[in-house]
Amino acid sequence: MKEYALMMIGAALVNNVILARFLGLCSFMGVTTRIDTAAGMGLATTFVITVSSMADWAVQNYLLAPFGLGFLRTVTFILVIASAVQFTELTVRKVSPSLFQMLGIYLPLITTNCAVLGVALLLVESRLSFLASALFAFASSLGYSLVMVIFAGLRERLALATVPRLFAGPPIGFIVASLLAMAFMGFSGISTG
């Protein structure tokens, strides 16, 4: 039990998907202009990452590995992810039409969010059990959502500040992100076993 807890903390904070592993940066820069959009995106991505990681685990261990089809991994994983995204899109449209409106183009684009494929591929490398994989994926995506919301909060404040014209827009965003990444490096002191 303790190992699982430490692994989850490590996946969520120490090796944060966005700030330490650099996955999912497009959505990080793209949909973090408002807190509620960022939270919605985080929620949808959490769902997709968890579901598709579990499906990818099954595909890897029951299909690709036994038949020696490792070279098809990228293609199959992206197909599994695309289906998971399609499923999420249908669910969100049904459950919360207003969130569906807000996420707009970004919902189908979760397919090309490298955090999803990245976590799935990391799991293949780490050879965890099914339960551990699911928890790792869930914790990673929680870390993703947390950073998305924090960064959206920072950018909401940033929108009110006067920024030199040359730095306006993305550059100041990067510099703020750099400071946030530095803050998250403080977590690296936590021992994760």
Next chain:
Amino acid sequence: MANAYVKIARDGLWDNNGVFSMLLGMCPTMAMTTSATNGFGMGLATAAVMAASSLLVAAARNAITQEVRIPVFILIVAAMVTLVDLAMNAWMHELYKVLGLFIPLIVSNCLPLARLEAFAAKAPIVPALVDGLCMGIGFTIALTAIGAVREIAGSGTLFADASLLLGPSFRFMELRLLPADRGVLMMILPPGGFLVTGFLVVVKRLLDLRAGKEIQMSGAHAVA
């Protein structure tokens, strides 16, 4: 006609540079630029994927219907990535070990997909190939530049281990500019990636401004 190609090339290499202007493909841009050599290798792999998939999409553009185009594009890119992945594992194994996870992740890099959607799906074969190649080279230049700045500031070297990527005859490129203990470690760590990219975007805006061009304030960071 030649002018059209010059425009495509200039768009890809500088005006609409995938990293500095459109802010696409940020993940490998940050993660793989801890040294100039890594950035260069990552850029080349992406350029190969982009050129090949642009060519294929342009060739098949009349057969791909509007509704299924995104899955088809992704599958074409994924197939090209698998080829590059296997080729690099076979012939550039040292570099492959460094780039690791981020080679398969070219599939979910938004830059190839954005170019396929915006250009290759509507263009004849040759311009599409030129566009894919130039965008890829522009991406390589950007990654190498970010990598160079981070490497000089962080570890004081430039193009360290270039001989692993390009062969022993390129050993002359491996420079040491600062004494080994002078590097600012932070530049190699994640925060440095964000910082250097942010400042290099400003540098590009500054150069564009000098050249009398309007700065692109938006940046198409709304895609993917």
